[in-house]
Amino acid sequence: MKIVRIILSLSFIIYFNSSFAQEKKVNNPLQEQDLALLDIITADSINPLNIQLNSDIFNFGFDTKTFKDIALVKKGKDVWLQPLGTGRLYKLEKSKSNYSLIRIDSTIHSGVNYKAFTFQLNDTLFQYGGAGFWNMRGIMTFFSPKTHEWEIYPSNTIVNGYDDYTHFIKYKLDVEASKLYITKSLAYANMPKDFSINDIDSCYEFDFHKNSWTNLGATNPELIKVLQASNYYNFNFNGLLIFQNYLDYYWINFKKNEFGKIKSSTNNLMKQPWLSLYSTKESYESLQFNLGSTVYLIKITAGKKLSYASYSFDATEIDQSTVQYVYKVENPLAHFFFNKVIPYFTPSVSITILIAFGIFFIIYRQRKKRVPKEVNARLNYNFYHSLTIIEKELIQVLYKNHQKGESISTKVINKIIGVQNKDVLTQNKSRSDHFLKINQKYKLSTQQQLPLIIKTRDSLDKRQYNYGLEPSYLIYLEKMIESEKTMFDE
Numbered sequence: 001m002k003i004v005r006i007i008l009s010l011s012f013i014i015y016f017n018s019s020f021a022q023e024k025k026v027n028n029p030l031q032e033q034d035l036a037l038l039d040i041i042t043a044d045s046i047n048p049l050n051i052q053l054n055s056d057i058f059n060f061g062f063d064t065k066t067f068k069d070i071a072l073v074k075k076g077k078d079v080w081l082q083p084l085g086t087g088r089l090y091k092l093e094k095s096k097s098n099y100s101l102i103r104i105d106s107t108i109h110s111g112v113n114y115k116a117f118t119f120q121l122n123d124t125l126f127q128y129g130g131a132g133f134w135n136m137r138g139i140m141t142f143f144s145p146k147t148h149e150w151e152i153y154p155s156n157t158i159v160n161g162y163d164d165y166t167h168f169i170k171y172k173l174d175v176e177a178s179k180l181y182i183t184k185s186l187a188y189a190n191m192p193k194d195f196s197i198n199d200i201d202s203c204y205e206f207d208f209h210k211n212s213w214t215n216l217g218a219t220n221p222e223l224i225k226v227l228q229a230s231n232y233y234n235f236n237f238n239g240l241l242i243f244q245n246y247l248d249y250y251w252i253n254f255k256k257n258e259f260g261k262i263k264s265s266t267n268n269l270m271k272q273p274w275l276s277l278y279s280t281k282e283s284y285e286s287l288q289f290n291l292g293s294t295v296y297l298i299k300i301t302a303g304k305k306l307s308y309a310s311y312s313f314d315a316t317e318i319d320q321s322t323v324q325y326v327y328k329v330e331n332p333l334a335h336f337f338f339n340k341v342i343p344y345f346t347p348s349v350s351i352t353i354l355i356a357f358g359i360f361f362i363i364y365r366q367r368k369k370r371v372p373k374e375v376n377a378r379l380n381y382n383f384y385h386s387l388t389i390i391e392k393e394l395i396q397v398l399y400k401n402h403q404k405g406e407s408i409s410t411k412v413i414n415k416i417i418g419v420q421n422k423d424v425l426t427q428n429k430s431r432s433d434h435f436l437k438i439n440q441k442y443k444l445s446t447q448q449q450l451p452l453i454i455k456t457r458d459s460l461d462k463r464q465y466n467y468g469l470e471p472s473y474l475i476y477l478e479k480m481i482e483s484e485k486t487m488f489d490e
Contacts, residue, residue, distance in 0.1 A: 029061045030060055030061055030099060031058075031059065031060075031061075031304060032304055032305065032306070033057065033058060033300050033304050033305070033306040034058055034059070034060050034061075035099065036306035037058060037287075037298070037306065038079075038092070038094075038099055040296060040298075040308065041072075041074060041079065041291070042077070042079065042092075042094055044291040044292070044294075045076060045077045046076060046292065047074075047291040047292035048074060048075050048076075048120070048175075049072070049073070049074040049289060049290075049291055050071070050072070050073045050074070050118055050119045050120070050173075051071075051072050051287075051289045052069050052070070052071055052072075052084070052115070052118070053069065053070045053071075053072055053287070054068070054069065054285070055067060055068055055069060055070050055083070056068070057285050057287075057300055058070065060081060060101065061101075062083055064083075066083075066085065066086060066110065067083045067084055067085045067086055067114065068084075068114075069083075069084045069085075069114070069115055070082065070083050070084065071084055071116070071118035071127075073118055073119065073120050073125060075120050075123075078091070078092075079091075079092035080092070080120075080125060081101065082118055082125075082127075084113060084114050084115060084116055084118070084130065085110060085111060085112065085113060085114035085130075085132065086107070086110040087105060087107030087109070087110050087112070087113070087149070087150055088103060088105055088107055088110075089103070089104055089105040089107075089125070089143060090102060090103050090104065091104050104148065105143070105148050105149060105150075106147070106148040106149055107148075107149055107150070111132055111133060112130070112131075112132030112133060112137060113127050113130040113131075113132055113137065113141065113150070114130050114131045114132055115129075115130050115131060116128060116129050116130030116137070116141075117129055117130075117171045119171075119173050119180075121173065121175060121178060121208065122178070122208075124142050124143070125142065125143040126140060126141065126142045126143075126153065127140070127141045127142075127150065128140050128141075128171070128180065128182075128206075129160070129169070129182075135188060135191055136160045136186060136187050136188055137160070138159045138160035138185070138187065139152055139153075139155075140152070140153040140155060140206070141153060153211070154211050155206070155211050155212055155213060156210075156211065156212040156213065159182070159185050159204050159206075159213045160185050160186055160187035160198075168183075168227045168228060169182055169183055169184055169186070170182070170183040170227060170234065170241060170243065170252065171234075172236070172241040172252065172254050173236070174239065174254070174255060177255070178207070178208040178209055179205055179206060179207050179208065180205070180206040180208070181203065181204070181205055181206075181216075181254035182203065182204050182206075183203055183219055183223070183227060183252075183326075184199065184200060184201050184202065184203070184219060184224075185198075185199075185200040185202060185204060186198070186199055186200070187200075201218060201219040201221075201224055202215050202216070202217065202218050202219060202327070203215075203216040203217060203218075203219050203254065203326060203327035204216065205254070216254075216257075216327045216329070217327035217328040217329050218327060218328045219326070219327055220259070220324055220325055220326055220327065220328065222324055223252075223259055223324070223326060226245050226250055227243075229245050229246070233287075233288040233289070235288075235289070235290040235295060235313070236290065237290070237293065237313065237315035238315060239253055239255055239256075240252065240253055240315050241253075241254075242262075242290075242313070242315075244288075247267075247271050247274065248261060248262075248267060249261065249262040249266075249267050249270060250262070251315075251318055252326055253326075254326060257325050257326050257327060257329065258323050258324070258325065258326060259323070259324055259325075259326050260318055260319055260320070260322035260323040260324060261318075261319045261322040262317060262318060262319065263317045263318065263319045264319070265317075266313075266314065266317035269311070270295075270311060270313065272311075273297055273309040273310065273311045274297060274309075276309060277297050277299050277307070277308070277309040278297070278299060282301055282302070283301070283302055284299045284300060284301050284302070285299075285300045286298060286299055286300075287300070290313065293312050293313055293314070293315070294310055294311070294312055294313075295310060295311055295312075295313050296308055296309075296310050297309045297310065383441060383442055383445035383446055384477075384480040386441055386445060387438070387441065390416065390417055390434070391434065391437070391438050391441075393416055394413065394416055394417070394434065394435075394438070395438070395452075395453075395469075395477065395481075396481055397412065397416065398453065398467060398468060398469050399469060399474070399477055399478070399481055401468070402468055402469050402474065407456065407466030407467060407468045408466065408467050408468070409464070409466060410427070410431065410464060410465060410466075410467075413431055413434075413467065414427050414430075414431070417430055417431065417434055419431075435453045435455075435467070438452060438453055439451040439452055439453055442473075448473070450470050450472070450473075451470065452469060452470055452473055453467060453468070453469060453470075454467070454468055454469070454470055455467050455468075456468070
């Protein structure tokens with residue numbers, strides 16, 4: 001019975017330790033170069049950083065038998081360390097000049113995500129690509145604060161990616177747009193039969209809003225040549241990815257589909273700290289990264305002593321004469337519309353444009369309605385002289401009655417148009433035809449929208465209609481009628 005209790009107690013302790021591994025504090029014996037690197041990184045409490053460290057140089061006290069690289073991710077004051085391939089994740093704590101690591105994961109199994117690209121987006125740690133279980137992994141994983149493990153991030157399609165320092169893949173995270181860009185896809189073709197590789201030189205985009213990959217197009221062969229000759233170090237400056245090709249600096253802007261070289265004058269200034277630090281006969285290991293606009297060049301000598309140089313980089317100093325495309329677009333017009341035009345239509349810009357268009361439309365309509373008096377007079381003159389004798393007589397009678405404040409009755413109208421002795425149906429149709437023709441002529445001649453002759457029901461007999469003139473047109477009709485009367489009198 002005692003043996004059973006002992007076994008149960010030990011089982012509980014093992015389970016407790018594995019389940020709550022994230023709460024275990026680990027004080028690691030940091031090396032001199034580890035401390036020196038952390039001093040540089042933690043001195044900046046604003047700018048983000050994600051770099052991959054060689055565990056032969058920086059091991060932070062970890063047992064490095066099962067892995068070769070450590071991902072370091074920083075956001076503001078927070079720093080995480082992740083031995084790639086193990087699943088373990090540590091949070092860095094700093095108190096005065098002392099550093100300690102807290103394991104925050106509950107990972108049990110390991111062996112995946114070696115050399116994965118590790119980054120943070122929207123307060124979540126992600127890993128893409130890498131290798132594991134004898135395959136190249138094209139999946140996206142994220143660290144869950146609920147399960148304290150790396151979970152698979154869903155996506156519509158899988159793109160394989162693996163950077164083993166032989167085949168170069170450049171990664172660029174666009175935090176504002178929540179997108180990840182890569183310059184190529186690599187995958188084993190016939191695993192486990194052989195190790196042949198499918199090398200697809202196409203640029204891909206992963207949209208975290210849609211959880212989907214998109215093939216942007218074939219990578220520019222000129223860019224491929226530059227990437228194959230470049231070193232391992234990348235610098236992220238807002239929308240640009242900067243990298244070196246020996247002592248020449250290049251930039252990539254995936255969003256604008258452009259790449260090129262840094263200006264020669266700026267490139268020469270950037271070379272000086274590089275040459276002053278690295279042009280020595282002693283053997284050394286190097287590391288380069290940027291925090292904001294400051295680039296750090298790190299040198300670790302054989303005695304594990306760390307020294308560094310730094311310089312400030314202006315991301316606007318690019319040589320426009322060297323600009324080329326990053327990937328070949330199949331439909332340039334659609335690409336221009338969706339990638340060049342649509343991104344500028346932010347909510348504030350769209351609202352401003354709609355308001356401006358509305359104001360313009362209102363002013364345009366008002367100006368269109370406001371016809372100059374001279375033009376109106378001429379249009380009305382043309383209209384009046386296009387009328388027949390009967391139509392003129394009808395308007396004159398309507399005008400005189402309007403001056404008296406009266407409407408003209410149907411009997412008077414029937415007499416003028418000569419249908420007083422006809423049946424009611426014929427009278428109604430004849431009146432309607434005459435007034436319709438007059439209104440049509442007025443609308444065509446003057447471009448006015450309201451009818452010239454209007455009809456209203458009689459106040460005493462609702463079966464009858466009375467006819468009158470649109471009041472806003474009377475000033476022009478008065479002149480025409482008076483002018484016609486003067487000519488007749490002469």
